[in-house]
Amino acid sequence: MSRLVLILGLGKVRRRIRGYKVILLCLLGICVISFLQYYKALHNISLLKELLSSFTHLKMLKMFGDMFWNFPAADFHSPHNFHKHSHPKGNVDSNVILPDPPDGKLHDRTFVLHDDPTPYFIHTKSGAVCFREGTKVAAFASRRRLQQHHRKINPKVKPISGDDMVGQCPCRQGWHGPHCGIPTIVYHSNLPSKSKVTPRKVPRRVINAININHEFDLLHARFHELGDVVDVFLVCESNFTAYGDSRPLVFRQQILKGMFDYIKHKILYIFLDHFPDGGNADGWIADDYLRTYLTKNGMSRLEGLKEDDVFIIDDADEIPARDGILFLKLYNGWTEPVGIHMRKSLYGFYWRQFGTLNVLSACTAAMLFKVYNGDGILLRRRSYYSMSGFREYENSTGRILVPWAIGSPVHYAGWHCSWCFKPEGIYYKLISAQNGDFPRWGDYSEKRNISYIKDLVRTGGWFDGSIPDYPPSDPKEHMFAPKYLLDNYEKYRYLLENPYTKEKH
Ligand SMILES: *[C@@H]1O[C@H](CO)[C@@H](O)[C@H](O)[C@H]1NC(C)=O
Ligand SMILES: *[C@@H]1O[C@H](CO)[C@@H](O)[C@H](O)[C@H]1NC(C)=O
Numbered sequence: 001m002s003r004l005v006l007i008l009g010l011g012k013v014r015r016r017i018r019g020y021k022v023i024l025l026c027l028l029g030i031c032v033i034s035f036l037q038y039y040k041a042l043h044n045i046s047l048l049k050e051l052l053s054s055f056t057h058l059k060m061l062k063m064f065g066d067m068f069w070n071f072p073a074a075d076f077h078s079p080h081n082f083h084k085h086s087h088p089k090g091n092v093d094s095n096v097i098l099p100d101p102p103d104g105k106l107h108d109r110t111f112v113l114h115d116d117p118t119p120y121f122i123h124t125k126s127g128a129v130c131f132r133e134g135t136k137v138a139a140f141a142s143r144r145r146l147q148q149h150h151r152k153i154n155p156k157v158k159p160i161s162g163d164d165m166v167g168q169c170p171c172r173q174g175w176h177g178p179h180c181g182i183p184t185i186v187y188h189s190n191l192p193s194k195s196k197v198t199p200r201k202v203p204r205r206v207i208n209a210i211n212i213n214h215e216f217d218l219l220h221a222r223f224h225e226l227g228d229v230v231d232v233f234l235v236c237e238s239n240f241t242a243y244g245d246s247r248p249l250v251f252r253q254q255i256l257k258g259m260f261d262y263i264k265h266k267i268l269y270i271f272l273d274h275f276p277d278g279g280n281a282d283g284w285i286a287d288d289y290l291r292t293y294l295t296k297n298g299m300s301r302l303e304g305l306k307e308d309d310v311f312i313i314d315d316a317d318e319i320p321a322r323d324g325i326l327f328l329k330l331y332n333g334w335t336e337p338v339g340i341h342m343r344k345s346l347y348g349f350y351w352r353q354f355g356t357l358n359v360l361s362a363c364t365a366a367m368l369f370k371v372y373n374g375d376g377i378l379l380r381r382r383s384y385y386s387m388s389g390f391r392e393y394e395n396s397t398g399r400i401l402v403p404w405a406i407g408s409p410v411h412y413a414g415w416h417c418s419w420c421f422k423p424e425g426i427y428y429k430l431i432s433a434q435n436g437d438f439p440r441w442g443d444y445s446e447k448r449n450i451s452y453i454k455d456l457v458r459t460g461g462w463f464d465g466s467i468p469d470y471p472p473s474d475p476k477e478h479m480f481a482p483k484y485l486l487d488n489y490e491k492y493r494y495l496l497e498n499p500y501t502k503e504k505h
């Protein structure tokens, strides 16, 4: 009996405390509202509106995070989390930051470059050197058998000598030159010394540098496209967006979770932990700085680099085709810097645009350091001839350096897929874009509207209201998309077919 009274009494006390809590919260609310009123009056701006819009920002980020990043759900409505996220310097998602592996910090490691022992060329008994992949090996063998057969019948038939067989590799479709190692995209390029290129005894090492934000599907496509020809991928991730907001280190998480196990032995992870001075006022500073840091930090952590190794810097949405990069790896005699003609498309590979995008993206390690001061952004800027080290470097190579580009305006040598995300990814790109790429569409709430974004994707329209002309495209066409995406069609269908039209290809 007395216990019951006690329990009832406790219940009353609890209820009373709860009552106080409600009153306290109400008071707090009134305080906030009057504070806002005061502020509004003072500055004549709608602070509340701003706060609300940043709150929807956060909700969208959360939604996006759940959809793409599989973060544990955190209650964004709880004041605790709101507080956490409203501080750009705060440790976002600290509860899910995975520890570095026991053998060292991901962003402190070094990478040792080794010569690639893959036998890319067949050295026939007769002395011919044929690129294995580009040569009809069966035809080659049968021709030799045929000749041997003829000799048996008629010994006067000249035996196959080494000299005879040089230039005698029977090329498969898509491969050219005496060794069948020149792919069509180089064969039809403007490389001036095309007829003078020769296979190397030891392949160059290939270094591919990129900055990553949330282009994870394109990242998998890159790794599968280039995984066997690139020796190391320098991948830079920052805990700041190009706009200066904080962002979680999603790529790092995904590596540690094992999502890149198939390629992680070739990844050198680079962590940019600061935002450059002046990056807020002029977004281009932030944008360039990403590439500068990527190259300087990444290259300094490579061991065994050689002067004739190949350095390639891409944006995450620029994927070079494998065969062109393989040519750079296996041949001597090409000039530099090297551009790449890329197929251009918007939102997916289905909105193909006219022409190609030709970006200067490759050079040797020697040129990177002697001409571009070890800064990858300078390579992309096409200003090599005005760089102070250029003439001296050109002189040291003993030849005239003219830029050229793999591919041509009608032969795609890669893919540039702009804004190729699901609508939530487009939204995230909008709000994390740098300040300075005006107009900055992420500043307009109506452009951040997901149904508006879906409509753009459906029509191929742009944020300025225009709807460009697109040439027809079909997933079956040559060089429609990287092979890995086509091979996994169901998984990447949203990039291969317009998700919002009824028409079926
Ligand atoms: C980024 O990481 C660095 C180093 O851990 C830290 O000092 C900085 O506050 C972080 N910035 C953000 C926005 O999280
Ligand atoms: C070019 O190289 C030659 C030797 O190969 C040297 O004599 C000459 O001074 C060099 N010129 C420049 C501009 O570096």
Ligand SMILES: *[C@@H]1O[C@H](CO)[C@@H](O)[C@H](O)[C@H]1NC(C)=O
Residues within 6 Å of the ligand: 449, 450, 451, 452
């Ligand atoms: C987004 O746009 C649609 C259609 O224009 C509209 O109905 C909807 O209210 C908008 N949503 C927001 C959050 O503004």
